[in-house]
Amino acid sequence: MRIPIETFHLDNGLLVTLSEDRTAPIVAVNLWYHVGSANERTGRTGFAHLFEHMLFQGSANVTANEHMELIQRAGGTMNGSTWLERTNYYETLPSNQLALALWLEADRMGRLLPAMTQEKLDTQRDVVKNERRWSVDNQPYGTMLEKLQELVFPADHPFQHSLIGSMEDLSAASLEDVAGFFATFYTPDNAVLSIAGDVDRAEARCLVEGYFGSIPRGKGKPPLAPMALPPVFGARRRDIVEDEVSLPRIFLTFRSPVFGSDAYYAASVCSAILGMRRGSRLHRSLIRERQVAADAAAFTFDLAKGTDLFVVDVTARPETGVTRLEDEVEREIDELYRDGVSELEVKRALALIETDLVNAMQSAGERADRLSMFATFFREPELVNVQADHYRAVTSHRVNDFIAERLGEDNRATLLYVPRAGQGTEGVLAEAASEA
């Protein structure tokens, strides 16, 4: 399966990708800005994400929240998200409303600042603080991302600090910060625009040129601190977090080849062998056979710079103690490190991955987002179509090379969540014990 892709640049540096699909009168518009929490300066953790909220607060020709209202009134859906390396904004809407989405995106890319006020910033700061309380502070294991970043990246590394940000840094963010961030990062030459679905390509191109063509190119962005890291940690790392949780949970983490590299695909297949669905090693062994885990998964972060992370995520059953949990997971990895994987396991993983790739391409929004991703990280949206070939080229031999290089004892970081003392799980524990 290959999707059609057309790519062009505007003079101001905006990279545009189009993928036509006339099956239904739906179109997806998707913008990736190549800026994320990695680009934040000291003392401003969480700013990239707070800024994402400000992009819904209006621009020169759009009032606060009008963006959302106009898209919904047009029968569309929209959102945005912030990650370590990028921020994206997207709409899916009836295809006769393409111009509306482009106009809205262009107005905030070109003319955001006239609409920014202290009051809007204060309100969104409160909203984001509540997002932090909701998704991090008042959520079991909610601090996982922050704690993991701190554990696996060195202090001065761009991926080391919190994405959602500290309350203190969020409080310190000012309108000057908004203006500075906008001028530096929200420029056409630091963005990719993808359009997927029911479009006439010539007409779409004309609209894109008309709305985005006059936005001036940026002045370049400051370089990030060095990202490159050795392939392995070199020594064991370990952090134990006492938290308001019922069950112990381990995130055993390895440095892994960056997203998009040949070795990345072997790592990705390895994560599927270990932790994707019920036929995976961890599920079979820890959940089904030994019954020590309630949940088990493995995944890669898909970071394109510095190093990727390969994470094994296992939650204990109530009767499994912390030490046992850790031992069982380590044993699984040791076994994998010692014996490697079989061709049959690779086949299972590849079959699942292939179906997932086709499944995802059904949605215009997903298509556009993946085009933007490959265009942002590699300037090559065509990688969407080549991705399946990269996976198919993975053999057990290549997975075993990855394992030999990356899953040894010199590359393990353990982030362990344990129930806070006096959590009082005795009742259910007794109940669970009476089962045995």
Next chain:
Amino acid sequence: MMDVITKPDPGPSREYHFPSFDEETLPGGTRLVVAAAPKLPIITILVVFDAGAAEDPAGKEGIARLTARALSEGTSKWDGAELAEKFEQMGTSLDTGADWDSAIARVTVLPGNLAAALTLLGEVLADPAFPEREVERLKSERIAELLQLETEPRGLADERFPAFLYRESSRYARSQGGSAESVRSLTRSEIDAFYRSRYTAGRTTVIVAGDVKKADVRTLVTPLATALPRGSVARLHAADIPAPASRAIHLITKDGAPQSEIRVGHAGLPRKHPDFFPVLVMNAILGGLFGSRINLNLREKHGYTYGASSSYDWRRGAGPFEISTAVQSDVTAAALREIFAEVERMRSEEVTLEELSLATSYLEGVFPIRFETTSAIASALANLIIYDLPRSYYDEYRKEISRVTAATVLKAARDHIHPEELQTVIVGDTGQIREGLTSVGAGNISVAPAK
């Protein structure tokens, strides 16, 4: 030069039709529904059984869900691990589960694997072994899940809320997955009996959506359909009798919580209610959309929360109507006051034409976007079966939405929202929030621990 200042007008709209589908009854009574949707080479098979949790016998809550989950844990020929391996070698996995009104089994496959997947699926559905060891494991996993909820404020609020809306004898008052006590009591033979009485040919519909030909599907599905158990079982008790109640606040204590998880509501309406469309639009305006009154008020005006919404949980019986949010602890009372004010406002005056058109044009416009995937198309077809909706339902949907007026929205709010009955559940720091709540007028306050 293009006008970049003025909002552009939409172009001419292109027509959209929900995918056409064929329905027939196979020998033995199983229904087959096939929708050809050949956008990409992919197919979803969704088997729907009239075997939902609403009919769990008293004291055996959780049996519908456990039976559905245990289906894929082995047949007389294969054990659970072998089944998982076989499906996954075909690039798919068998998902099974139950909600209130149905149990389902679903696989999504590339066309080359369709025949093999249907054959294996047939074996699973007609010949499940329910191995003792796997049943016991699934029971333990449910108990672990309940334990996790004790420290998960959102889940805890959702789990506790229904007990205050329905009479204790009503199935809806209790957790869909069952309590530790009810789940512990389930036996392998009860599960087998539940399966034999409810996963019968006459209570089963096979839905196939995607890159398929109708004739091929019929040949492939017939063996599966004829192998299912025969027989029937009478529908049980009503699951949705509301608790006779006046306003009350039920606090569930989580000391030191930085936010209060709030649920406000009462028993709602059954899915097949004649006022479904006015209620759908009314709810969109109240709390269903980002631009709804409750979200704009609590999030964008006050910054109390990351999000606030209202919803109807549509079931065969009257599922909950509920307003849901999480606010920072020190504004709990203020937020609750705003929620009650918005509920009152919904019943006291007509919505503006702006609000009405936002909701209706959103619901009409977003309609095609809801059916981009084979899985979504199959689920939509399943809803026709589960809720006994007319065949033309999706063709008429947008017309029905466009017929809703400000007057019918007001009538829907007045007829179906009952402020005097609203039950409030708050998972939060009781010590910090209790006193402020006394003046909100949301009813008497009671306090319970998290476990």
